[in-house]
Amino acid sequence: MAAPAHVAARTHSLESGWRRALDEPAYGAYWLLRVGYAVLPIWMGIDKFVNALTDWPSYLAPWIVDVLPFSAQTAMYVVGAIEIVAGVAGVAVALKPRYAAYVVALWLTGIIVNLLTYSGFYDVALRDFGLLVGALALARLAAAHDPAWFGRPGGARTR
Numbered sequence: 158m159a160a161p162a163h164v165a166a167r168t169h170s171l172e173s174g175w176r177r178a179l180d181e182p183a184y185g186a187y188w189l190l191r192v193g194y195a196v197l198p199i200w201m202g203i204d205k206f207v208n209a210l211t212d213w214p215s216y217l218a219p220w221i222v223d224v225l226p227f228s229a230q231t232a233m234y235v236v237g238a239i240e241i242v243a244g245v246a247g248v249a250v251a252l253k254p255r256y257a258a259y260v261v262a263l264w265l266t267g268i269i270v271n272l273l274t275y276s277g278f279y280d281v282a283l284r285d286f287g288l289l290v291g292a293l294a295l296a297r298l299a300a301a302h303d304p305a306w307f308g309r310p311g312g313a314r315t316r
Contacts, residue, residue, distance in 0.1 A: 187254075187302050190295035194261055195251040198240045205237025213237075218275035239264075250295075255303040258296035265289040 178185040204210045213236075214229035222229045249257040265285050272282035 183298060184302060187295065187298040190258075190291055190298065191251055191254050194254075194258065194292060194295060195248060198261075202237045202240030202242075205233045205240065208233075216272070216275075216278060216281070218271050220274060221271060253303065253306075254295055254299035255305060258292050258299060262289055262292040262296065265292060 174188075178188045205213050213233040217229045217232055222232070225232055250261060265288050269282050269285050269289065272278040272285065
């Protein structure tokens with residue numbers, strides 16, 4: 158029994174998309190960044206609750222802990238919940254990277270500011286700066302591969 162037409166069309170679409178990602182380096186990079194920035198926030202957010210990768214509260218600058226009305230661990234629970242939501246909204250990165258990548262970049266900027274105001278975490282701030290550059294690269298690639306909500310597809314401009 159043959160697969161229904163819509164299943165066959167979807168399979169063909171996935172296969173041609175995979176081929177395009179392998180054949181066109183920029184399109185492949187766009188998809189790699191798109192998937193990474195959708196999955197990683199969920200993973201990192203969940204870890205804020207279990208502290209399996211590291212002791213997350215120790216990354217919070219003391220001046221931030223001083224102004225919070227709750228503990229550093231509670232702050233990490235809040236951050237973890239936001240990251241999980243962002244990761245689920247990372248589905249937003251998967252669905253509309255043209256805009257969501259800038260939200261990721263903004264979030265990373267906040268993390269970097271926190272780390273730069275806390276001596277001893279400059280290496281992690283530098284790593285997060287690399288992630289910020291990746292998010293901005295995704296946003297720029299998305300301008301070419303993800304149609305805009307308004308205006309011309311692909312970000313084409315009129316003269």
